[in-house]
Amino acid sequence: MHLRDYLSLVAHEIKLNLTSYLSFILIICIFFSTGISMILLTEKMPEVFKSQVPDEWRYDQSIYFKHASHDDFSTLTEMGLRDVRLEFEKQDKLGGAYSFFHKKRELEKPTQITCVNFATKQFVGVTLVKGNPWASEANSSDNSDPTLNPVWVSEEYRKTNKLAVGDIIKLQGNNNYSFSIAGSYKISNEPFFTYDETEEMPELLLGDDPQMLISFNAGALLLEGAGLSTLCDGTATISDEFDHPAYSAKLLEMGILTYGSTIEALLEQIAFVEYFLLALFIVLNLIGLLLLASFISIAIKKRTPFLGMLKALGTKDYVLAILYLIIMEIILCLALVLAFVFGYLLYLLIAGKIGQFYEIGSLGLNTINLRNILLAVAVPHAFMLLAWALAFQKIRNIDVLRIITNRD
Amino acid sequence: MIQVANLTKTYNQGAAAFPALNGVSFEITNENMVAFVGKSGSGKSTLLHIMGGLESITSGEVVVDDSPLKGLNQAQLADFRNKKIGFVFQSFFLEPSYSVYTNVEMPLIVGKADNETRKQRVLESLKLVGLETKAQNKASELSGGERQRVSIARAIINRPPYLFADEPCGNLDSENSAWVMRILKTLSLNNTKVLLVTHNMDDARIADRIITLKDGLVIADALT
Numbered sequence: 133m134h135l136r137d138y139l140s141l142v143a144h145e146i147k148l149n150l151t152s153y154l155s156f157i158l159i160i161c162i163f164f165s166t167g168i169s170m171i172l173l174t175e176k177m178p179e180v181f182k183s184q185v186p187d188e189w190r191y192d193q194s195i196y197f198k199h200a201s202h203d204d205f206s207t208l209t210e211m212g213l214r215d216v217r218l219e220f221e222k223q224d225k226l227g228g229a230y231s232f233f234h235k236k237r238e239l240e241k242p243t244q245i246t247c248v249n250f251a252t253k254q255f256v257g258v259t260l261v262k263g264n265p266w267a268s269e270a271n272s273s274d275n276s277d278p279t280l281n282p283v284w285v286s287e288e289y290r291k292t293n294k295l296a297v298g299d300i301i302k303l304q305g306n307n308n309y310s311f312s313i314a315g316s317y318k319i320s321n322e323p324f325f326t327y328d329e330t331e332e333m334p335e336l337l338l339g340d341d342p343q344m345l346i347s348f349n350a351g352a353l354l355l356e357g358a359g360l361s362t363l364c365d366g367t368a369t370i371s372d373e374f375d376h377p378a379y380s381a382k383l384l385e386m387g388i389l390t391y392g393s394t395i396e397a398l399l400e401q402i403a404f405v406e407y408f409l410l411a412l413f414i415v416l417n418l419i420g421l422l423l424l425a426s427f428i429s430i431a432i433k434k435r436t437p438f439l440g441m442l443k444a445l446g447t448k449d450y451v452l453a454i455l456y457l458i459i460m461e462i463i464l465c466l467a468l469v470l471a472f473v474f475g476y477l478l479y480l481l482i483a484g485k486i487g488q489f490y491e492i493g494s495l496g497l498n499t500i501n502l503r504n505i506l507l508a509v510a511v512p513h514a515f516m517l518l519a520w521a522l523a524f525q526k527i528r529n530i531d532v533l534r535i536i537t538n539r540d
Numbered sequence: 541m542i543q544v545a546n547l548t549k550t551y552n553q554g555a556a557a558f559p560a561l562n563g564v565s566f567e568i569t570n571e572n573m574v575a576f577v578g579k580s581g582s583g584k585s586t587l588l589h590i591m592g593g594l595e596s597i598t599s600g601e602v603v604v605d606d607s608p609l610k611g612l613n614q615a616q617l618a619d620f621r622n623k624k625i626g627f628v629f630q631s632f633f634l635e636p637s638y639s640v641y642t643n644v645e646m647p648l649i650v651g652k653a654d655n656e657t658r659k660q661r662v663l664e665s666l667k668l669v670g671l672e673t674k675a676q677n678k679a680s681e682l683s684g685g686e687r688q689r690v691s692i693a694r695a696i697i698n699r700p701p702y703l704f705a706d707e708p709c710g711n712l713d714s715e716n717s718a719w720v721m722r723i724l725k726t727l728s729l730n731n732t733k734v735l736l737v738t739h740n741m742d743d744a745r746i747a748d749r750i751i752t753l754k755d756g757l758v759i760a761d762a763l764t
Contacts, residue, residue, distance in 0.1 A: 446622025
């Protein structure tokens with residue numbers, strides 16, 4: 133048979149069952165369009181997750197990196213504390229690269245920050261009442277206005293009044309570092325004290341345990357941003373403090389997302405969502421193509437006398453199979469074209485809802501890239517070939533003699 | 541030439557086996573029209589189907605123009621049918637939704653003939669059966685006799701050396717039967733060997749030779 137003969141026969145077969153074929157194209161389109169929207173979302177979901185990870189290490193955001201290694205913070209040693217730069221890049225299981233962390237923060241008063249944290253750590257039950265740990269150096273020495281300076285109260289002080297201006301406080305585990313109490317005040321009958329600059333910061337600490345230092349800084353930022361009034365007890369390490377339920381609850385209350393898992397877990401979460409959406413896409417395609425297989429099977433059954441006649445006239449089975457391959461391809465292509473349009477609209481709808489949920493606005497348009505095209509075209513075709521193989525088998529099994537002898 | 545030697549055909553091998561042919565042998569050489577007669581179940585249609593490559597052989601041999609049919613696969617049998625045999629069936633076996641023209645053209649489509657050849661041969665064939673004016677009618681719009689004439693036109697479109705007709709008048713009235721038999725006779729006189737299966741002795745007498753079957757055996761073989 134020549135190509136024009138195939139097309140002519142196909143046109144005739146489609147014309148004979150036009151309503152059925154059109155209905156079926158629409159049914160397949162519904163499954164495919166949902167599947168295609170899932171595929172488009174697989175690309176955008178990592179962005180959604182990523183949007184929840186701060187680009188910068190800001191006051192009001194924190195990220196948990198309990199298992200980060202020293203190597204992950206290599207730039208820290210280059211930049212020192214004045215420009216903390218933490219870069220992270222991980223390969224996820226699907227080959228996508230995601231950058232996390234972050235980020236430089238010009239630490240104007242690194243020593244002060246450190247002091248705050250060490251103070252937090254050092255004094256059990258210390259309560260931050262108010263104040264600004266980022267106060268300028270000049271202001272920190274100006275004790276006349278405690279509202280401008282970091283002010284601290286110690287329950288220990290309240291009880292014993294042992295801490296006094298000029299007292300030297302040694303840091304636990306590091307005798308080379310110390311700071312002094314700069315001032316002591318009473319505001320609204322509450323005792324406060326300010327601290328002074330420290331000495332021999334921060335190289336020693338950096339050399340000893342940079343990861344810990346990072347955590348301290350994170351803690352400082354967190355404390356300030358969150359305005360927490362209750363700190364954890366001094367026996368816990370700072371890293372552990374991030375796990376403290378009180379922190380998480382408070383942060384959550386403030387709309388700050390904290391990660392109670394490691395970065396790897398986050399990546400796994402992204403991969404899971406991608407796998408889930410991909411699986412959904414495949415399942416929807418499979419259902420669509422199973423319907424196609426059933427439909428073609430019915431069509432072949434309906435046209436068995438015609439096919440039997442063609443076989444009796446000497447048409448080979450594969451020639452008839454090609455006829456149905458062309459019909460299936462036409463159905464599939466039309467369904468896919470419609471599905472691309474509806475799928476994209478569906479994607480925009482879902483993406484908009486997701487964007488609203490995460491308060492990140494619309495996820496925007498998605499590009500029709502090679503990956504999407506391959507998935508959206510190749511996967512249905514792979515299933516279609518299976519459906520076609522079943523159709524081929526049906527054609528092979530057509531019993532010409534039975535048709536000849538039974539047909540009226 | 542068609543040679544049939546010790547041909548047997550058994551349906552449903554095993555306990556429920558039913559023998560349709562029990563060792564049939566004959567040769568068709570010079571006769572242009574041969575009729576196979578016999579009662580229902582005698583095996584005449586089965587014999588025609590086997591010679592036409594539509595049905596498999598249980599044992600024995602069928603050779604058509606020096607080509608043994610036994611051992612040919614489905615694709616080779618399909619080629620054989622397309623090139624060597626034209627079929628006319630009792631039930632016409634037309635595609636009702638197609639035009640007369642397309643129905644007749646079908647074997648040429650299958651055989652990959654070019655457009656010009658198709659057009660020329662379709663019109664020739666339709667003229668031969670007297671239906672050239674109904675070329676564009678749908679097959680479903682024709683009477684029974686006309687349908688059978690269309691199926692004859694289709695059977696000869698490839699100019700096959702053999703035309704197998706299985707009860708071609710079985711569904712026709714006497715007037716249309718006469719039409720069809722006249723056409724078959726004309727064809728047999730014009731280089732097409734016609735093998736006719738019928739239970740109507742009046743039709744059979746038009747043939748040059750009558751082979752009578754009973755219970756899967758040839759019981760009579762005579763020239764008319």
